[in-house]
Amino acid sequence: MTSNTVPHDAALHDAPLRFHVPEPASRPGGQPDFSNVVIPEAGSVRKPPVDVAPDEIRDLAYSIIRVLDSEGKAVGPWAPDLSNEDLITGLRNMMTLRSFDARMQMAQRQGKTSFYMQHTGEEAVSSAFRIALSPGDMNFPTYRQAGLLIAGGYPLVDMMCQIYSNERDPLKGRQLPIMYSSREHGFFSISGNLTTQFVQAVGWAMASAIKGDTKIAAAWVGDGATAEPDFHAALVFASTYKAPVVLNVVNNQWAISTFQGIARGNSGTFAARGLGFGIPALRVDGNDYLAVYAVAQWAIERARRNLGPTLVEYVTYRAGAHSTSDDPSAYRPKAESDGWPLGDPLMRLKDHLIAIGAWSQERHTQTEAEILATVIAAQKEAESFGTLHSGGKPSDRDIFEGVYAEMPPHLRRQRQQIGV
Amino acid sequence: MSRMTMIEAIRSAMDVSMGRDDNVVVYGEDVGFFGGVFRCTHGLQQKYGVNRCFDAPISELGIVGTAVGMAAYGLRPCVEIQFADYMYPAYDQIVSEAARLRYRSAGDFTCPIVIRMPTGGGIFGGQTHSQSPEALFTHVSGLKTVVPSNPYDAKGLLIAAIEDPDPVIFLEPKRLYNGPFDGHHDRPVTPWSKHELGEVPDGHFALPLGKAAIRRAGSACTIVTYGTMVHVAEAVAQESGIDAEVIDLRTLVPLDLETIVASVSKTGRCMVLHEATLTSGFGAELAALVQEHCFYHLEAPVVRVAGWDTPYPHAQEWAYFPGPDRVGRALAELMESR
Numbered sequence: 078m079t080s081n082t083v084p085h086d087a088a089l090h091d092a093p094l095r096f097h098v099p100e101p102a103s104r105p106g107g108q109p110d111f112s113n114v115v116i117p118e119a120g121s122v123r124k125p126p127v128d129v130a131p132d133e134i135r136d137l138a139y140s141i142i143r144v145l146d147s148e149g150k151a152v153g154p155w156a157p158d159l160s161n162e163d164l165i166t167g168l169r170n171m172m173t174l175r176s177f178d179a180r181m182q183m184a185q186r187q188g189k190t191s192f193y194m195q196h197t198g199e200e201a202v203s204s205a206f207r208i209a210l211s212p213g214d215m216n217f218p219t220y221r222q223a224g225l226l227i228a229g230g231y232p233l234v235d236m237m238c239q240i241y242s243n244e245r246d247p248l249k250g251r252q253l254p255i256m257y258s259s260r261e262h263g264f265f266s267i268s269g270n271l272t273t274q275f276v277q278a279v280g281w282a283m284a285s286a287i288k289g290d291t292k293i294a295a296a297w298v299g300d301g302a303t304a305e306p307d308f309h310a311a312l313v314f315a316s317t318y319k320a321p322v323v324l325n326v327v328n329n330q331w332a333i334s335t336f337q338g339i340a341r342g343n344s345g346t347f348a349a350r351g352l353g354f355g356i357p358a359l360r361v362d363g364n365d366y367l368a369v370y371a372v373a374q375w376a377i378e379r380a381r382r383n384l385g386p387t388l389v390e391y392v393t394y395r396a397g398a399h400s401t402s403d404d405p406s407a408y409r410p411k412a413e414s415d416g417w418p419l420g421d422p423l424m425r426l427k428d429h430l431i432a433i434g435a436w437s438q439e440r441h442t443q444t445e446a447e448i449l450a451t452v453i454a455a456q457k458e459a460e461s462f463g464t465l466h467s468g469g470k471p472s473d474r475d476i477f478e479g480v481y482a483e484m485p486p487h488l489r490r491q492r493q494q495i496g497v
Numbered sequence: 498m499s500r501m502t503m504i505e506a507i508r509s510a511m512d513v514s515m516g517r518d519d520n521v522v523v524y525g526e527d528v529g530f531f532g533g534v535f536r537c538t539h540g541l542q543q544k545y546g547v548n549r550c551f552d553a554p555i556s557e558l559g560i561v562g563t564a565v566g567m568a569a570y571g572l573r574p575c576v577e578i579q580f581a582d583y584m585y586p587a588y589d590q591i592v593s594e595a596a597r598l599r600y601r602s603a604g605d606f607t608c609p610i611v612i613r614m615p616t617g618g619g620i621f622g623g624q625t626h627s628q629s630p631e632a633l634f635t636h637v638s639g640l641k642t643v644v645p646s647n648p649y650d651a652k653g654l655l656i657a658a659i660e661d662p663d664p665v666i667f668l669e670p671k672r673l674y675n676g677p678f679d680g681h682h683d684r685p686v687t688p689w690s691k692h693e694l695g696e697v698p699d700g701h702f703a704l705p706l707g708k709a710a711i712r713r714a715g716s717a718c719t720i721v722t723y724g725t726m727v728h729v730a731e732a733v734a735q736e737s738g739i740d741a742e743v744i745d746l747r748t749l750v751p752l753d754l755e756t757i758v759a760s761v762s763k764t765g766r767c768m769v770l771h772e773a774t775l776t777s778g779f780g781a782e783l784a785a786l787v788q789e790h791c792f793y794h795l796e797a798p799v800v801r802v803a804g805w806d807t808p809y810p811h812a813q814e815w816a817y818f819p820g821p822d823r824v825g826r827a828l829a830e831l832m833e834s835r
C-alpha cells in the first residue's frame with residue numbers, strides 16, 4: 078500500500094488548530110443579554126395535526142410556540158380550550174408552589190432542614206403539564222417539578238414532612254429533601270443522579286405498550302443534564318419502539334453555574350436533538366401557562382394515539398439560585414433575571430385572567446393571603462411531627478428496612494448492633 | 498509554608514502543577530468560570546485560560562472518556578467528578594479503558610490521568626452526596642487509589658498523582674475540606690488553621706504514592722484507616738485512653754503493607770476502619786492481609802468497623818456514620834477479646 082498519495086494544502090495543514098469553549102453572553106458585572114433567544118410573536122407558530130410526519134415540522138424545533146401576547150390576550154392556533162375556572166386553578170397552583178418554595182427556603186435557612194431547591198420562574202412548566210395528564214400516567218421527574226404534585230393535589234403536609242425528614246416522612250428519612258416519591262400521584266421516585274429517570278420513563282412507556290395498557294409516561298430533564306448518556310439512550314429507545322412517552326427538556330438557561338451553551342454548543346436547540354432520531358420536537362414558551370398546556374396536550378395525545386414520542390423543550394429561566402447551596406451572583410449578572418424576555422409565568426397568567434375579566438387585583442391579593450395561610454397551616458402541622466434536628470424523627474430501624482424485600486441476616490446483625 | 502484548608506491545598510496542587518507543566522489541564526462540571534461547587538479550582542481559569550481549565554457538559558462518561566483521549570495524545574488531564582456518587586456513568590471508561598490502556602497496548606498508549614472526586618458523608622447529603630466507593634476502584638487492576646486526610650497530604654499526594662504515569666483516583670473526603678472532623682458532630686467545627694497538618698508548603702512538593710503515615714504511635718493495638726476516619730480514630734484513642742497506633746494509609750493502591758505489618762506485629766491487635774459499607778469493602782482486603790502476614794502475632798481476631806450495608810440515609814446520618822461511639826465500643830471489645 079502506498080502512503081498518502083493525496084496532495085495536501087500545505088498552508089491549511091500548517092495552520093494551528095484552536096480549542097473552542099462556548100461562553101455565555103454576559104457574566105457578573107455585565108449587562109444581561111438575551112439577544113440569542115429569538116422570540117416569535119405570540120400566535121405566530123402554526124399548529125400541525127398530531128399525526129403530522131415528523132419531517133414536516135422540523136422548523137418547530139427552532140421556533141417558540143407562544144399563546145399569551147404582551148397584552149395578556151390568548152392568540153393563535155395553540156390557544157387551548159381551558160375554562161376560566163381551569164385557568165384560575167392553574168394560577169392558584171403556581172401561587173401555591175411559589176409560596177411553598179418561599180416557606181421551605183426560609184425553613185432551610187432556619188436550620189429546619191438541610192437543603193432545598195426552588196422553582197422560581199419555572200412554575201408554569203410542571204403545573205400546566207400535570208393538568209394535561211390522565212390518572213395512571215406516570216411522570217419521571219427531576220427535582221424541579223414539584224408543580225406536578227401540587228397541581229395533582231398531593232398534600233402539602235406530606236411534601237413538607239419529606240423535606241423535614243420527620244416521623245411522618247413518607248420516605249422514612251432516607252432521602253434528601255424534595256426527592257419525593259408517589260406512585261399514587263404519578264410521580265416516580267426522584268434520584269439525585271441526573272438523567273437516570275429519563276430513560277426509565279421510556280421503559281415504563283414501553284411496558285404500557287407491551288401490556289396493551291392506555292397509560293403514557295412523561296420524562297423530565299434539565300438543559301444541563303441532557304448531556305448525560307441516559308438522555309441519548311432514551312431517544313434511541315423511544316424512537317425505535319415508538320414508545321408512548323413525552324420527553325420533556327426544561328431549558329432554564331443554567332445548570333448550576335454552567336450556561337446552557339455548554340450542554341449543546343452554541344448552535345441548535347435542545348428540541349432539535351430529537352430530529353436526528355426522527356422524533357417530532359416542539360419548543361414552547363415555558364413561562365406561558367396556556368402554551369405549555371397546549372403543547373403538553375398535543376404531545377400526550379400523540380403518545381396515546383400510538384404515534385410515538387415527542388420531544389418538548391420548555392424555554393424558561395431559573396430566576397433563583399440552583400439550590401440553597403448556591404449563590405448565582407458569582408457567575409451571572411445580578412439583574413439577569415429582570416432581563417429575561419419571557420417574563421414571569423404567574424404574572425402573565427394573572428394579567429391574562431384580568432384581561433379576560435375573570436380576575437382582579439383585589440381577588441389576587443386576597444388569594445395570595447389565603448394561599449399563604451394554607452401553606453403556613455400545612456407547615457405548622459408538618460412541624461408538629463418534627464424537623465430535621467428536633468422533634469419527631471424517623472426510626473434508626475429505617476436505615477436497615479427496605480434495602481431488600483426481606484432483611485438478610487447480615488443486615489439484621491448490623492441493626493442489632495445499634496439496638497433497634 | 499502557608500495555612501491552608503484542604504480545598505486551598507488541592508487548588509494549590511493543581512496551580513503548581515499547571516504552572517510547571519503545560520500539559521496539565523483541569524476540567525469538570527462547574528469547574529471553569531465558577532471554580533467548582535467546592536471551589537477547588539477557583540481562579541485557575543482566570544490564571545491559565547480557558548484552554549487549560551474549563552467547564553464540561555454534565556456527562557461523567559464524557560469527562561473521563563475525553564480525558565483518556567487527551568492522555569493518549571500526551572496531556573495530563575486532572576478532571577473533577579462533582580461528587581463520587583456521580584462517577585457511575587464514567588465507570589466503563591475508568592475500568593475498561595483508563596485502567597487497561599497501558600497493558601493492552603503494551604505501553605504504546607498510556608493514561609496518566611487524575612480523577613478527583615469528593616467522597617464520604619457527614620454533610621447531610623443523603624444517599625447521592627455521601628458515598629465512599631473506593632473499593633470499586635481498588636478492585637480494578639491498573640488504577641491507583643488515593644485518599645488524603647489533611648491539607649498537607651492532599652497537596653503532596655495530588656501533585657504526585659498528577660505526575661504519576663498511570664491513572665489515579667483521588668478521593669477527597671468532603672467533610673474534611675474545611676477542617677478535621679473527629680465524628681463529634683455536636684461539637685463546634687475546628688478549622689484547619691488550628692491543626693499542624695494545615696501548614697502546607699507553598700511550592701512544589703510531592704509525597705510518594707504508597708507510603709502510609711503513623712498519625713499516633715501506640716502499643717496496645719493498631720487502627721488501620723484512611724480519610725475522615727483517621728480523625729475519628731485519633732479522637733477515640735485520645736478519649737478512651739487506649740494506646741492505639743493509628744495508621745493513615747493515604748493510598749490504598751499501592752498499599753504500604755510494611756507499615757501495617759510492622760505495627761500489628763508489635764501491638765498484636767488490629768482494627769480496620771472505614772466509612773464505606775462493610776461487605777466487600779477495602780477493609781476486607783486489609784483484614785485478609787493482616788491475617789496472612791501477622792497471624793502468629795495476633796492476640797485477637799481482626800475487627801472491622803465500617804458503614805452499615807445500606808444506602809447512606811439522610812436523617813439518620815449519625816446513626817449510620819461510624820463515629821466515636823461505635824469505634825470506641827469496638828476498640829474496647831478488641832482490647833478485651835482474646
Ligand SMILES: Cc1ncc(C[n+]2csc(CCOP(=O)(O)OP(=O)(O)O)c2C)c(N)n1
Pocket residue numbers: 221269270271298299300301302303329331332333395399526555579583
Ligand atoms: C450524574 C450527576 N452528575 C452531576 C450532578 C450534580 N448536579 C446536580 S444538579 C446539576 C445541574 C443540573 O442542571 P440542569 O440539568 O440544567 O437542571 P436545573 O438544575 O437547571 O433544573 C448538577 C451538575 C448530579 N446530581 N448527578
Ligand SMILES: [Mg+2]
Pocket residue numbers: 299300301327328329330331332333395
Ligand atoms: Mg437548567
